[in-house]
Amino acid sequence: MNRIENVSRRGFLHGVLSTGAFVLGAQFVPEALYGSSPEDGAASLTSGGPAGDPVGATAFHPNVFVGLEPDGTVVIVAHRSEMGTGSRTSLPRIVADEMEADWSRVRIVQATGDAKYGDQDTDGSHSVRSFFDAMREHGATARTMLVEAAALQWNVPVGECEASPRPHVITHVPTGRTVGYGELAAAAARLPVPPKESLRFKPRSEWRYIGKDAAIFDLEDICTGKAGYGMDAHLDGMLYASIEHPPVLGGKVASLNASDALKVAGVRQTVAIDPFKPPHAFQPLGGVAVIADNTWAALQGRQKLKITWDEGANASFNSDAYRRELEQTVRQPCKVAWNVGDVDAEFARSAKTIEAGYYVPLLAHASMEPPVAVADFRDGHVEAWAPVQDPQSVQETVGKVLGIPKENVVCHVTLLGGGFGRKSKPDFVAEAAVLSKKTGKPVKVVWTREDDIQFDYYHTVAATYMKAALGANGMPTAWLQRSAFPPIGSSFELNNTYGSGGELGMGWTDTPFAIANFRAENGPAEAHVRIGWLRSVANIYHAFAVQSFAAELAHAAGRDPLDYLLALVGPDRVIDKKDLGAGYENMGADYKDYPVDTARIKRVAQLAAEQAGWGNRNLGSGQGMGVAVHRSFLTYVATVVQVEIDHQGKVQIGRVDTAVDAGTIVNPDSVRNQFEGAAVFSTSLAKYGEITATNGAIKQHNFQDYPMCRIHEAPREIHVHIVENDAPPAGVGEPGVPPFAPALCNAIFAATGKRVRELPLTRSGLV
Amino acid sequence: MIQLKVNGVRRSFDGDPEMPLMWYLRDGLGLTGTKFGCGIGVCGSCVVHQNGAAVRACMTPVKAAAGAEIVTIEALGSGFDSALHPVQKAWMAHNVPQCGYCQAGQIMQAAALLKSKPHPTDADIDQGMAGNICRCGTYQRIRAAIKAAAGEAV
Numbered sequence: 001m002n003r004i005e006n007v008s009r010r011g012f013l014h015g016v017l018s019t020g021a022f023v024l025g026a027q028f029v030p031e032a033l034y035g036s037s038p039e040d041g042a043a044s045l046t047s048g049g050p051a052g053d054p055v056g057a058t059a060f061h062p063n064v065f066v067g068l069e070p071d072g073t074v075v076i077v078a079h080r081s082e083m084g085t086g087s088r089t090s091l092p093r094i095v096a097d098e099m100e101a102d103w104s105r106v107r108i109v110q111a112t113g114d115a116k117y118g119d120q121d122t123d124g125s126h127s128v129r130s131f132f133d134a135m136r137e138h139g140a141t142a143r144t145m146l147v148e149a150a151a152l153q154w155n156v157p158v159g160e161c162e163a164s165p166r167p168h169v170i171t172h173v174p175t176g177r178t179v180g181y182g183e184l185a186a187a188a189a190r191l192p193v194p195p196k197e198s199l200r201f202k203p204r205s206e207w208r209y210i211g212k213d214a215a216i217f218d219l220e221d222i223c224t225g226k227a228g229y230g231m232d233a234h235l236d237g238m239l240y241a242s243i244e245h246p247p248v249l250g251g252k253v254a255s256l257n258a259s260d261a262l263k264v265a266g267v268r269q270t271v272a273i274d275p276f277k278p279p280h281a282f283q284p285l286g287g288v289a290v291i292a293d294n295t296w297a298a299l300q301g302r303q304k305l306k307i308t309w310d311e312g313a314n315a316s317f318n319s320d321a322y323r324r325e326l327e328q329t330v331r332q333p334c335k336v337a338w339n340v341g342d343v344d345a346e347f348a349r350s351a352k353t354i355e356a357g358y359y360v361p362l363l364a365h366a367s368m369e370p371p372v373a374v375a376d377f378r379d380g381h382v383e384a385w386a387p388v389q390d391p392q393s394v395q396e397t398v399g400k401v402l403g404i405p406k407e408n409v410v411c412h413v414t415l416l417g418g419g420f421g422r423k424s425k426p427d428f429v430a431e432a433a434v435l436s437k438k439t440g441k442p443v444k445v446v447w448t449r450e451d452d453i454q455f456d457y458y459h460t461v462a463a464t465y466m467k468a469a470l471g472a473n474g475m476p477t478a479w480l481q482r483s484a485f486p487p488i489g490s491s492f493e494l495n496n497t498y499g500s501g502g503e504l505g506m507g508w509t510d511t512p513f514a515i516a517n518f519r520a521e522n523g524p525a526e527a528h529v530r531i532g533w534l535r536s537v538a539n540i541y542h543a544f545a546v547q548s549f550a551a552e553l554a555h556a557a558g559r560d561p562l563d564y565l566l567a568l569v570g571p572d573r574v575i576d577k578k579d580l581g582a583g584y585e586n587m588g589a590d591y592k593d594y595p596v597d598t599a600r601i602k603r604v605a606q607l608a609a610e611q612a613g614w615g616n617r618n619l620g621s622g623q624g625m626g627v628a629v630h631r632s633f634l635t636y637v638a639t640v641v642q643v644e645i646d647h648q649g650k651v652q653i654g655r656v657d658t659a660v661d662a663g664t665i666v667n668p669d670s671v672r673n674q675f676e677g678a679a680v681f682s683t684s685l686a687k688y689g690e691i692t693a694t695n696g697a698i699k700q701h702n703f704q705d706y707p708m709c710r711i712h713e714a715p716r717e718i719h720v721h722i723v724e725n726d727a728p729p730a731g732v733g734e735p736g737v738p739p740f741a742p743a744l745c746n747a748i749f750a751a752t753g754k755r756v757r758e759l760p761l762t763r764s765g766l767v
Numbered sequence: 768m769i770q771l772k773v774n775g776v777r778r779s780f781d782g783d784p785e786m787p788l789m790w791y792l793r794d795g796l797g798l799t800g801t802k803f804g805c806g807i808g809v810c811g812s813c814v815v816h817q818n819g820a821a822v823r824a825c826m827t828p829v830k831a832a833a834g835a836e837i838v839t840i841e842a843l844g845s846g847f848d849s850a851l852h853p854v855q856k857a858w859m860a861h862n863v864p865q866c867g868y869c870q871a872g873q874i875m876q877a878a879a880l881l882k883s884k885p886h887p888t889d890a891d892i893d894q895g896m897a898g899n900i901c902r903c904g905t906y907q908r909i910r911a912a913i914k915a916a917a918g919e920a921v
Contacts (some may be wrong), residue, residue, distance in 0.1 A: 084866030084903045114855020215862050222867030223855045225840030229868055232799035240794070264781060295803075296783065296790040368804050368868040368902045369811060417802070417868025418902050449805045669862055673905065677865055680904025703809045703900060711906040712893035718907050 003339075004141045004196070008189035012470060013706060017075055022189040023067040024142055028132065039166065049545035066095050066138045068146075072168060072182030074101045080113040080122045080131075081389045083367075083419030084677075085733040086670035087127035088215045091135050093666055094128075097209040098139025098202060102168035102182070108217050113391020113411035121390040124587060125423050125633035125731025128666055137290025142188075148178050149187035164503075167208065204726065213669035218257065229659070230387030230414045231446070233374040238442035241435050242298040245287040245455050248311040248696035249279070249529050253288060254457030256315070262288055262306035270305070271438050280396040280530060281492050284431045285455060291439055295446050311696060317528035319461075321360070326525055327357060328483040334523035335498060338509040341517030346478035350469030354556050359758040362542040362691035363459035366536055369417020372451040375432035376442035382433045387416040389424035397426050398433045407432075412452055421533040425457050434618045452712040453706050454698040456598070457532025458691055460485045465550040465569045469517075474557025475567060478517035480697035481545065482506060486527035490617055495642045496732075497524035502657050506632060507542030507738065509581025511561035512596050514570025520581065528696060530653065535681065536737035539632040544759065547628035547742035552755065561746060562609050563628050569629075572599035587634055593728055594634045600661050603723060604638040605629040608659035611721050612640035619750075620645075623654075626746025629741035633731025636661040636723075639679070639739040651748055651766045653683060656715040658736060659685045663727035671732050672720040678736025685707040686741040687767045690760050695757070768783065769833045773798070774842035778836035788832050789813045789824035792839060799900050800840035800871045804900070811899030814875040821879035823898075841873035844877060854878045865903035872900050877913050884916050901905050 277284035399406035554564030804812030
């Protein structure tokens, strides 16, 4: 982050804050995560100046704001999207803490998409991690200036004034007199910003909000039906659209008869949307839109469209045959992603080798709010309202698709009814923009659940192959792992068939085992559907293979699976970055701040096991306990799942214990909620999650054939155990997912002796 | 013309009588607390009360609500102190929501459940709430909130 500036007079947040408000802003330059700085980053470095100066070099754009109204209201801008992970609450809590602000007097406003905010892609579980320091600096700066303003007002030394212990007032310690923040706003607005080096940050022991449970900011609005999601966006005079997409990716309309559709009351017209130009990226899929006066009429009209499709090359895609191809790929040598020692030599000399293959199918996101967007095209400009994880990507995509500068696109971010990665792909917003341009009216595009399931950017299908040589003590002397999956890159580049460093760095080239000979490989796979990222991404299939195979080896060695897992991880150590796969990205974080620390891995495994009563609990027949541990998004998570197989041979999930070490925690209750939710999300994934295609078309439609875990089948008790430490904050939205499915399958093995190597469990007769 | 009462207000509807109540509430009346989730009655995001009983508004044609009293999440708390239904209060006390999109339907379903079973067992909750999906996975808190609200809801 560049320096914070006093922007009280510069009209930022015009219309949000009054003219007398005290406002701080700064340009946030994203660190390693996305590589480059915004173009105007350099200019902003030189744009300083005395407070209140109009600042000639207007390239300065604040992006993280805190404002103080004369009435004492603190306004904090949320520039990340809220999809249920709580970042819209957590980040402002950090500001408020350092500022010694009264949380009940904080108002949060949601930022529109704009490069001036730096990275806004709410993805990768890094909102708190990437913005923790910036938020503290804003809060500390504001507090320091308020103290100074009070000292000036009282004409006393600054050192006699304090902003605590009472929030929202400055106290003159010797006399005990106080002045409220609001009364100081005007004076603070005229002060220069203190240099960062002079700021005093609160010690942890004085944190008021960080580390304390808090309700999410939108709680009451959500519970009373007032919260505004994309589905609720409304513009006067808007039309409603429902779109029939080509059933096969890359298909085109061969013929269209819309006459019956146009007879439906309320239907106004049909509009063809052009097919995308490969690679599809975030372009609309194409198809035919029915435009109507309300959603129902649009849906009714759409059912009456008569379309024949030119389906194109992807009509060759059949999931069963495709699976066999992937499984063949991983039975052959593939591209080496990470190698230590000589696996082949060790296999050749070893007396005992074990191998296994695992399979995880395509998955759909299925957020409760299907994709939806309102767009209004006027005079070469677009204004959009949408539940998106990345409003800047809306600007870029809409700009490209309509051929207008991205600066001409304004994207208002609503609350998201779930995102899970789907809503950082704004194809549906581009559809609304295209239709608004073609109809000359604001248009709301509503995807049905069927559209959502059938036209997703799917979590990829993956086959993995594992082989290990076991030494005399039962521990592996060599370990080989191969994966093949159509990569996310296939959505952005033609003929992209290998996993990227980012994908392989999610549990494949950073497997933290102490094994002398280790090789990770990756094979090619062509995509025939849109591939995207879903909550925890490549960690899902990597952790499933690695953590299942570890338990298989434990069984082969006749060892307790937990003891064996801890032995695999080996001695406490910080793994040297050069010992991980070449180019290991570590989620863009500085490796020295976030190294792979095996002590933390073992700690969460031991904690989850201890809390679950591992080894102490008397399990009856048909009952079992399984463990898995996985580091992802820089967070260490271990999960112990307990199952019982009922008299019909179906699995019932009992208690789940998850131990989490995510470093510094801002809102523990939010963290518990995320990990409770991850257990349920993962139950859906493990029991039911499977998208398949026949002749290129997706076979599933809605929740009846793409089922979700419901309350009666959710784990009966989910206990989340947070490891408290002072390490820098890491991710919490995603890392609860990867260890769950392998822990569940390890528990099923413990209960039944049956090893499940493919998901979902419906394939194994266990559901 | 179909007559019905929505949140205490008399309404006349002259559109397609087959239109699901959900779209009439949302597009016609601007009552957007009732959510579209699946359109086939299997997720519960659109639950409203029709004459006091929980119904799926996405599967209820407006004509089937003729003469009925409909209550949506926006008016659930009417008549309670602080304008919050005990179920809403319990939901807030337990910080149930994550994204929150399904929660209006969950709350409406839970309120109806408590009306018929003021002290539900776990099995009652399983049965009563199994039609409502929460993709964020807040079921444990939903269960706890229902138990907390039990006995207070009417």
